Amino acid sequence: MMLKIKRVPTVVSNYQKDEADEGRRAGGCGRNCLNKCCISGAKLPLYAFKKQNNSSGDKGFSGHEKQEAPVAFLDSLLLGEWEDRMQKGLFRYDVTACETKVIPGQFGFIAQLNEGRHLKKRPTEFRVDKVLQPFDGSKFNFTKVGQEEVLFQFEASEDGEVQFHPNAPIDVENSPSVVAINVSPIEYGHVLLIPRILESLPQRIDRESFLLALHMAAEAGNPYFRLGYNSLGAFATINHLHFQAYYLAVTFPIEKAPTKKITSLDVGVKISELLNYPVRGLVFEGGNTLEDLSNSVSDACICLQENNIPYNVLISDCGKRIFLLPQCYAEKQALGEVRAELLDTQVNPAVWEISGHMVLKRREDYDEASDENAWKLLAEVSLSEERFQEVNTLIFGAIACGGDDGNANLLEDPDVKPHSHEEVNAINKSSRHAILSGTQECLVLQ
Amino acid sequence: MESESGLLEQSINSRYSLWVQEALNELPDSFTVTDPYISGQPIVFASKGFLKMMGYSKTEVIGRNGRIFQGPGTCRRSVMEIREAIREERGIQINLVNYRRDGTPFWMLFHMCPVFSKEDGRVIHFVAVQVPILRKPRRRNGVGLVYEEESRVNESVYGSCRREVCSDSLVDLGSALSLECALDDADNRGLEIEETCEASELEKQRAASSMNNILSVLTHYSELTGRLVCGKRCNLTGVGLLSSSLNISLGRIKQSFVLTDPHLPDMPIVYASEAFFKLTGYARHEVMGRNCRFLSGEDTDSSATYRIKESVQNEKACTVRILNYRKDKSSFWNLLHVSPIRNASGKIAYFVGVQMEEACKNQDGHGLSPEMRQLSAVGAVRIAVRSLSMGAGTSKS
Numbered sequence: 001m002m003l004k005i006k007r008v009p010t011v012v013s014n015y016q017k018d019e020a021d022e023g024r025r026a027g028g029c030g031r032n033c034l035n036k037c038c039i040s041g042a043k044l045p046l047y048a049f050k051k052q053n054n055s056s057g058d059k060g061f062s063g064h065e066k067q068e069a070p071v072a073f074l075d076s077l078l079l080g081e082w083e084d085r086m087q088k089g090l091f092r093y094d095v096t097a098c099e100t101k102v103i104p105g106q107f108g109f110i111a112q113l114n115e116g117r118h119l120k121k122r123p124t125e126f127r128v129d130k131v132l133q134p135f136d137g138s139k140f141n142f143t144k145v146g147q148e149e150v151l152f153q154f155e156a157s158e159d160g161e162v163q164f165h166p167n168a169p170i171d172v173e174n175s176p177s178v179v180a181i182n183v184s185p186i187e188y189g190h191v192l193l194i195p196r197i198l199e200s201l202p203q204r205i206d207r208e209s210f211l212l213a214l215h216m217a218a219e220a221g222n223p224y225f226r227l228g229y230n231s232l233g234a235f236a237t238i239n240h241l242h243f244q245a246y247y248l249a250v251t252f253p254i255e256k257a258p259t260k261k262i263t264s265l266d267v268g269v270k271i272s273e274l275l276n277y278p279v280r281g282l283v284f285e286g287g288n289t290l291e292d293l294s295n296s297v298s299d300a301c302i303c304l305q306e307n308n309i310p311y312n313v314l315i316s317d318c319g320k321r322i323f324l325l326p327q328c329y330a331e332k333q334a335l336g337e338v339r340a341e342l343l344d345t346q347v348n349p350a351v352w353e354i355s356g357h358m359v360l361k362r363r364e365d366y367d368e369a370s371d372e373n374a375w376k377l378l379a380e381v382s383l384s385e386e387r388f389q390e391v392n393t394l395i396f397g398a399i400a401c402g403g404d405d406g407n408a409n410l411l412e413d414p415d416v417k418p419h420s421h422e423e424v425n426a427i428n429k430s431s432r433h434a435i436l437s438g439t440q441e442c443l444v445l446q
Numbered sequence: 447m448e449s450e451s452g453l454l455e456q457s458i459n460s461r462y463s464l465w466v467q468e469a470l471n472e473l474p475d476s477f478t479v480t481d482p483y484i485s486g487q488p489i490v491f492a493s494k495g496f497l498k499m500m501g502y503s504k505t506e507v508i509g510r511n512g513r514i515f516q517g518p519g520t521c522r523r524s525v526m527e528i529r530e531a532i533r534e535e536r537g538i539q540i541n542l543v544n545y546r547r548d549g550t551p552f553w554m555l556f557h558m559c560p561v562f563s564k565e566d567g568r569v570i571h572f573v574a575v576q577v578p579i580l581r582k583p584r585r586r587n588g589v590g591l592v593y594e595e596e597s598r599v600n601e602s603v604y605g606s607c608r609r610e611v612c613s614d615s616l617v618d619l620g621s622a623l624s625l626e627c628a629l630d631d632a633d634n635r636g637l638e639i640e641e642t643c644e645a646s647e648l649e650k651q652r653a654a655s656s657m658n659n660i661l662s663v664l665t666h667y668s669e670l671t672g673r674l675v676c677g678k679r680c681n682l683t684g685v686g687l688l689s690s691s692l693n694i695s696l697g698r699i700k701q702s703f704v705l706t707d708p709h710l711p712d713m714p715i716v717y718a719s720e721a722f723f724k725l726t727g728y729a730r731h732e733v734m735g736r737n738c739r740f741l742s743g744e745d746t747d748s749s750a751t752y753r754i755k756e757s758v759q760n761e762k763a764c765t766v767r768i769l770n771y772r773k774d775k776s777s778f779w780n781l782l783h784v785s786p787i788r789n790a791s792g793k794i795a796y797f798v799g800v801q802m803e804e805a806c807k808n809q810d811g812h813g814l815s816p817e818m819r820q821l822s823a824v825g826a827v828r829i830a831v832r833s834l835s836m837g838a839g840t841s842k843s
Contacts, residue, residue: 008829073813073814075822075826076814076818076819076822077814077818078822079821079822079823079824079825079826079829080814080817080818080819080820080822080825081818081821082825083821083822083824083825083828084818085762087821090703094788096787096788096792096828096832097788097792098790098792099790099791100790100792100832100836101790101836101837102837103835110836139502141740144706164813164814165813166813166814166815188825188828188829189825208728223526223529224829224833246827247829247833248833249695249829249830249832249833249834250833250836251530255523255526256523256530258523261525262643265626275510285522286518316520317526320522321522344568424760441706
């Protein structure tokens with residue numbers, strides 16, 4: 001059995017529309033894209049961040065000074081480049097002209113009416129029962145975007161100091177990671193971080209890429225600039241490794257949710273469980289170094305995707321708090337278990353919706369938006385308590401036992417193993433047993 | 447022109463008279479006052495009790511943001527809650543880990559309240575009372591029991607709600623930096639702090655009564671200047687006034703810019719940045735409420751002003767090279783960028799004008815071109831205006 005849902009794919013690039021039109025490669029494809037045909041001689045700004053060793057980018061006790069720094073460089077660069085593209089008219093609509101509000105109520109869900117985002121695109125079938133799928137170069141991917149949609153290159157600095165080159169050549173050998181605009185923004189500054197774009201990686205978390213995303217959050221130094229990740233089966237529409245990010249100077253409901261500590265890892269990472277929130281999930285905080293925090297989350301993500309469990313990730317508070325949310329909405333939708341009234345809203349509960357920022361397509365849904373409606377939708381996204389605990393057991397097993405070697409091997413593995421639904425369940429069961437026995441020796445007990 | 451320290455002093459004195467500082471210092475409580483209308487929401491007053499408790503001198507604290515007292519052991523969610531309260535201009539009482547100057551963490555009850563202008567209902571200041579929590583927290587294991595008695599009798603209180611601190615590790619910043627790791631596991635890294643701590647009813651009452659005392663001093667002394675304040679928002683009549691939270695956000699933007707309100711007669715300036723005052727030589731009160739045309743002079747080309755007018759009428763962005771004049775009559779070429787700014791309803795709420803002195807154009811600040819910095823200011827203004835007009839508690843809602 002193959003599970004599929006039909007949905008309108010989001011147009012993230014102006015070059016996505018002519019997907020079928022692939023016949024003009026020789027001598028440059030004429031679109032000034034990032035592929036081999038056009039990239040030679042191309043230049044882009046390059047921002048190289050300083051690798052930090054201390055916890056979450058703090059500088060000593062007055063570490064939170066960071067926000068006060070006279071120049072939040074990455075922040076300014078991103079905003080300036082984005083505004084430039086806005087004034088050049090590269091976006092499909094002016095997102096600041098879309099109505100938005102905080103829904104009155106206990107949780108502070110945020111609603112936006114966005115009638116333009118999903119126009120002019122036919123619903124497409126998406127397979128939702130495979131979290132890992134091989135990269136398919138024939139489908140739209142980010143190497144096909146126009147260079148004008150790319151804002152800058154983003155990488156770790158060689159010499160440990162922040163560097164900026166307004167006009168750096170694109171070094172194909174060096175696997176550049178880039179930040180590009182999303183031409184269908186859901187808020188101001190909506191961008192995509194595409195790690196090692198030319199390597200054509202499928203949508204799949206690995207330690208290096210996740211650390212890059214965390215660095216971006218820390219480097220921007222703005223608590224209202226958050227990064228998000230959707231796995232396949234959890235409403236990612238493009239199978240080319242990417243994170244999303246945008247600005248919204250409002251606290252998300254998920255950030256306000258109370259938490260209960262589950263455990264602390266010996267690298268200082270604290271893991272808690274969300275309480276009183278419609279979607280069950282984990283919160284990762286702390287860590288002796290940014291990398292410790294990053295690795296713990298990546299290992300959890302790797303565990304989920306290896307076990308074919310769709311999930312979303314929110315990187316919040318300048319990279320200091322990370323929310324991990326396994327979900328099952330698309331699966332329910334494919335199995336016909338989601339109520340028609342929810343489906344009618346056509347809201348796809350990806351990372352932003354799960355965090356409490358609801359992008360609505362119909363005026364009536366916007367006008368009637370309420371805590372209750374938002375909760376109803378998100379409750380469908382969440383795993384059951386029982387399943388969530390099972391998944392947690394898998395995750396904790398993987399984090400506690402997954403040393404550098406084990407996971408590194410897994411993520412280097414280029415093969416994507418296709419599992420049918422039944423097979424996956426069987427694998428889940430068996431791996432759970434294996435990991436449970438490991439838990440006793442590896443998990444840090446309180 | 448307002449100097450930085452003058453601005454901080456003015457914040458208190460112009461509202462509550464020169465004598466208020468003395469009266470506030472007579473209070474035994476530990477508290478700070480911050481001004482949301484100054485860039486960075488700095489501390490403009492810190493009580494003697496506060497300085498003593500934190501181990502800072504007055505000059506080290508005035509002008510800084512309260513977050514300098516936070517550290518790795520401070521709960522991020524609590525920080526977020528305080529940020530929310532400031533944004534929503536309401537009071538909050540929350541337990542928080544703060545750090546003394548020497549790096550020692552301790553639990554305290556943080557009680558913050560806005561102070562409103564009686565005249566127009568806007569927030570003038572935030573007062574934050576800090577009561578150290580003396581009571582021993584719930585413990586899951588037997589570690590740290592030694593502390594209980596000691597902290598009850600010790601009024602210096604810094605160590606309460608924290609495990610024993612090795613004296614030589616106080617200066618060991620290295621271990622303190624990675625404090626999160628020391629929070630839960632039992633290996634003693636020196637600086638350790640309990641993960642949760644509940645203030646007692648007594649402490650909560652103490653914070654509330656301190657707050658009342660402070661508010662009554664402020665209210666009383668505001669009568670001397672005739673610029674009355676109160677602890678409860680009475681009325682909100684200030685047409686065209688920006689909420690304090692919008693001011694805080696705009697205050698972070700370093701470029702020279704003004705916001706004008708096209709819905710008010712003659713499109714007056716409703717916000718001007720610190721850099722604008724620096725660039726033009728005018729003070730805040732000389733600028734607010736006026737139309738931007740005072741920057742023009744006899745040699746200003748009328749076609750430039752016409753182009754600005756046109757772009758405002760068409761609700762379009764434009765960049766214009768225009769000759770402007772400072773307060774001292776000296777002129778400069780301004781590469782002015784004007785753009786409409788929409789609020790959360792998607793309607794144009796303001797126009798932003800970002801100035802750029804042509805003479806400084808080629809100065810390589812830090813690698814970002816001046817044009818890019820100009821655009822980044824526009825972006826930051828868009829986010830602030832849009833996000834802070836979204837309702838749920840802001841002044842404008």
